[in-house]
Amino acid sequence: MQRLTGMDASFLYLETATNHMHVAATAIFDPSTVPGGYSFEKVRDLVDSRLHLLPPFRRRLLTIPFELHHPLWIEDPDFDLEYHVRRAALPAPGGEAELAEFAEQVMARPLDRDRPLWEMYVVEGLEHGHIATITKTHHAAIDGVSGAELTVNLLDLSADAPPTPPPDVPWKPDRIPSDLELFTYALNSLSRSPVRGYKAARRTVATALNLRRRNRSADVHAPPAPFSAPRTPLNVAISPHRRFAFTEVALDDVKMVKNALGGTVNDVVLAMCSGALRSYLDGKGVHPDRPLLAMIPISVRTDEEKGAMGNRVSSMFVSLASDIDDPVKRLHAITDGTRNAKEQEKAIDAGTLASDWVEFAAPALAARAARLMSRMQAGGRIGPMSNVTVSNVPGPSFPLYSAGARMVAMYPMGPIIDGSALNITVMSYMGSMYFGLMACRESVPDVWDIARGINAALDELKKASDGTTAPKPRKPRSTAKAVKPG
Amino acid sequence: MQRLTGMDASFLYLETATNHMHVAATAIFDPSTVPGGYSFEKVRDLVDSRLHLLPPFRRRLLTIPFELHHPLWIEDPDFDLEYHVRRAALPAPGGEAELAEFAEQVMARPLDRDRPLWEMYVVEGLEHGHIATITKTHHAAIDGVSGAELTVNLLDLSADAPPTPPPDVPWKPDRIPSDLELFTYALNSLSRSPVRGYKAARRTVATALNLRRRNRSADVHAPPAPFSAPRTPLNVAISPHRRFAFTEVALDDVKMVKNALGGTVNDVVLAMCSGALRSYLDGKGVHPDRPLLAMIPISVRTDEEKGAMGNRVSSMFVSLASDIDDPVKRLHAITDGTRNAKEQEKAIDAGTLASDWVEFAAPALAARAARLMSRMQAGGRIGPMSNVTVSNVPGPSFPLYSAGARMVAMYPMGPIIDGSALNITVMSYMGSMYFGLMACRESVPDVWDIARGINAALDELKKASDGTTAPKPRKPRSTAKAVKPG
Known part of the structure; x- marks a missing residue:
């Protein structure tokens, strides 16, 4: 459990129904380099095996009663990888127009604040047999850590990178505290940094x-x-x-x-x-x-x-x-x-x-x-x-x-x-x-x-x-x- | 300009971030019956040619300042068919699992209340060369009129139905009234039916x-x-x-x-x-x-x-x-x-x-x-x-x-x-x-x-x-x- 910094939290406060505070990237991959051939499951398994290197991907927000203080991050006990990594496809011919239209619809939707603040679409059906990933992450989640670090942890320097070793300490989800606990915790820490944000x-x-x-x-x-x-x-x-x-x-x-x-x-x-x-x-x-x-x-x-x-x-x-x-x-x-x-x-x-x-x-x-x-x-x-x-x-x-597929473009x-x-x-x-x-x-x-x-x-x-x-x-x-x- | 009935408006008031008040249907079509072959544009053109038979499709909500009264419907001056009718595709093999996953994601997203309250996805890439449409409409928009009537106006009894005759009177978008106008209009009509809803x-x-x-x-x-x-x-x-x-x-x-x-x-x-x-x-x-x-x-x-x-x-x-x-x-x-x-x-x-x-x-x-x-x-x-x-x-x-394609299933x-x-x-x-x-x-x-x-x-x-x-x-x-x- 960890309280958001004022700057991280500010991206939540600034967000409106029209001014979304997420960032994204559309990356295009050539899956012909994948050992044994591409499959969606390989991409999802890759993310799964690296979750311990991507801490924001399993953290969700907890807001404080009466908004007394900035929200908290907790390790989401209901974390569900299948929700975050989604398989999709473009209509033919899968060119720039179709890819852009798909990406703009993803970008137009706010992230669900009751879950870890990211989504990844694995998009099939691009021309030349290519695959795209569209990764959307909330600013509040990647401001405190380096966004570049997150990206690096999902990419490799070669198509046949060795499997990721498991974490030394297994991941432990948090219990969701009661409103009373949150309230007390907020009051106790409130004197420390009320205006820092x-x-x-x-x-x-x-x-x-x-x-x-x-x-x-x-x-x-x-x-x-x-x-x-x-x-x-x-x-x-x-x-x-x-x-x-x-x-x-x-x-x-x-x-x-x-x-x-x-x-x-x-x-x-x-x-x-x-x-x-x-x-x-x-x-x-x-x-x-x-x-x-x-x-x-x-x-x-x-x-x-x-x-x-x-x-x-x-x-x-x-x-x-x-x-x-x-x-x-x-x-x-x-x-x-x-x-x-x-x-x-x-x-x-x-x-x-x-x-x-x-x-x-x-x-x-x-x-x-x-x-x-x-x-x-x-x-x-x-x-x-x-x-x-x-x-x-x-x-x-x-x-x-990524998962053996060579990245050929990154927008x-x-x-x-x-x-x-x-x-x-x-x-x-x-x-x-x-x-x-x-x-x-x-x-x-x-x-x-x-x-x-x-x-x-x-x-x-x-x-x-x-x-x-x-x-x-x-x-x-x-x-x-x-x-x-x- | 037309005020929503209490019952229609109630579907707006009841809606929450988790309890969505839209209904939808997934229809599957065999496009092999389309004269000259299927294209997405033919489906969109069909909807375009029948908009005058589908009044809720061009109406948007206007809320009243201070929520003094139920919202109004106006003929949307910014109506944009391309926003509402969207082309999409399923990943291979385009079977029931892929179709259901696409449909459930559409259903999980609320409609934008600043636009006419409907969306239609034309989904390609189904197995057997089929096409699906997923039509999502807000209850507030189809409660006053017959929902069945809307559906009938998008479907034909044969693959080679004649083109729809244009409307007798061309469509006229409304001007968006000022807040003051809305306020006055609401006050004037407020005594009539405050509790009817x-x-x-x-x-x-x-x-x-x-x-x-x-x-x-x-x-x-x-x-x-x-x-x-x-x-x-x-x-x-x-x-x-x-x-x-x-x-x-x-x-x-x-x-x-x-x-x-x-x-x-x-x-x-x-x-x-x-x-x-x-x-x-x-x-x-x-x-x-x-x-x-x-x-x-x-x-x-x-x-x-x-x-x-x-x-x-x-x-x-x-x-x-x-x-x-x-x-x-x-x-x-x-x-x-x-x-x-x-x-x-x-x-x-x-x-x-x-x-x-x-x-x-x-x-x-x-x-x-x-x-x-x-x-x-x-x-x-x-x-x-x-x-x-x-x-x-x-x-x-x-x-x-629909647009010449025979409907083979409707969920x-x-x-x-x-x-x-x-x-x-x-x-x-x-x-x-x-x-x-x-x-x-x-x-x-x-x-x-x-x-x-x-x-x-x-x-x-x-x-x-x-x-x-x-x-x-x-x-x-x-x-x-x-x-x-x-």
Whole structure:
């Protein structure tokens, strides 16, 4: 029995019927490498054999009477693996459109809070004989531990990995305590940390206010402040339903652009998103009066926080320079912007914007900050905090396997919140960058257009860099991959 | 814009996170009869072309500020057919186990109250090249109109039915009124019918109390009163999750038993359920001290109610005589019991226990009655109101088609509620009786055992009737059809 930290619990409090606080990933596997052939049971047995390495998978919430204190985690005495790992299939031809439609329906449903907060769908019937897994986990369950650690414990470095040794100490489910016991336990510990949960939010708000203050100075290089974003159709209240689109580019192509035109891999990714969103809004006749503003989750550790508590999460706000017509000048403006933002934050690991999956947390934190901000500024008029969330999660460059099947693609699925109806999360794996675009079904029904625009924006940048350095031979998979369904 | 009746609205008020107030049906089609071949788009286009014949399919709820009055129906200005009609598929081999697992997951999810209250899944990948549709509709939407009428408007009498003529008057979506407008409208109409919604419940309670009073008399033939049911593992609080099992018997076999041993088709159905539940509980070492009690929804129309308002629903309580070892004597006891119950009610259409789908409403009504009863008897000790709900819905004996595909089976899926974790609904079609068993996933995980028990109980009755009349040749499909998955 263990009480949730304030930050973990905050993801429960923030969740509404439309703003779900779970994150997910769609991974595609080639089962031809499975020794003896694929079966659903092998995947479920793999999860079963590793449950002791995946503590959040058997923990469920217990809420405290009268909500006196944060909920508790207990080892679920009714744990039922069959409930969590589900077999499913796509209709023919099992292509991107069918997979995305299945994934968006999974993402649109809240997790059952009376059970461990995760579900895994093993999806058969993909084209090329592939299999997909869609793993959905609540933020409250993976914020305290490293989300990356969970993933690693379900994947292997080879197709014929040895069986997992059983745990040293067998798992012991908890008894569900009575309401009276919970009540007493909560009262006893209540004096300890009643407001701890709000400090992170205050810190985020403080950061936002600091940024605003700096922005008012004469320094022209200051990054844009949150709430300086223009209003667009992406910045509205969201429904519970989702649209999911995805696409893939070759990491070598992105690096070629970076080497020819300057900036980092992340800057080129932002420039691709900028180009895609510019075209998308232009096609709708929407011409924002200011450049679009991206919120980028970043990992921020202070020295005193390093260690047991895992990651702290903050956000960086970067202009997408979408008011600049020339794609090269646009990339340069973005590069200047991220450099300034990084200098200002002075807290970002070199080479990565985000060090692991925990940065998915940032949108939720920001939502809380946004609500506090609105309350503080009640009566005034503020714009959207940002136009889009862009997150870049570096992944391995070597192949991974699950139950013997080789992973061939991994599309991350980040959360969206009121006021920010589009989340673009990018993950690199085996020389490719996989873009997952999660959107509100009602406000961004045509999110596949944005996915196609990402490939088009990279092509534009590649063309512009052709004269600058000798272009490397293009990989076939770098061409436009996203095809609008239907 | 139209205000919900109290009875329709009651299904909204009664709904909880675990007690869902939707009903559904799984229909299986043979698409080989489709002119030009099956496609998902043909099914969706069919629904599209008939929307004007299916008014509840485009109506959504509007709740009134402060819940001053029952919600309103409006013609949904954001209606989006693609949201409601969804394409899906089963994993191989697409048999009964895979279909049931898909259907139970659909049933376990509440409908979105911000949209018209229905969903239809078109499920591909069934064995024999079959297609299934799972249609889920909220009680509040189909109680006022005839549910059967909705079904008929989606089915045809032949594979090559002519296209549906367009409506005379084109559909006009409503504007969503402001909160102030809703508030004013509610205040203006509030004096009219504030308590109308509770009359039906009071009537049900009154019926229950009348039954109790009669039962205390010396008449030994009086049917059992509600709340005289023994406690069993079926009579507990339910989870939001479901198990669905189904089976099929030949109507001729049921009629043969009826002709040989007496009683009606419905009596034989009840005897089959009784035998199945007896074996099921016996296998768990549960031996109730009294016979199991079935609640049977019935249609009750008074003369003054006939007409515009559609059906009124009540319930009949019948002993399943499960304490009697001999299957023939058990059937006779059930036959005596239903005859007495019918004489007492004097309000049942001859030949059918239930005249259309509206009787699905009864469990919810009964739930409300049950809550009122408990409150009235606070401090006393009462048992479960009944042990199981059994509903028999007569269907057509001629083939029906949807978008050209011939319907080959139709399994109804009734709702379950706290205290009654199993619903058995039976529908006849084309010489077969289709049993749909909806159960709570946690309290009745082995519902397939009960489905198999229904076939076994019929076999037992057939054997007993062999000596009584010359048995008719058995149809192959009358043998045990339900196979436990896994």
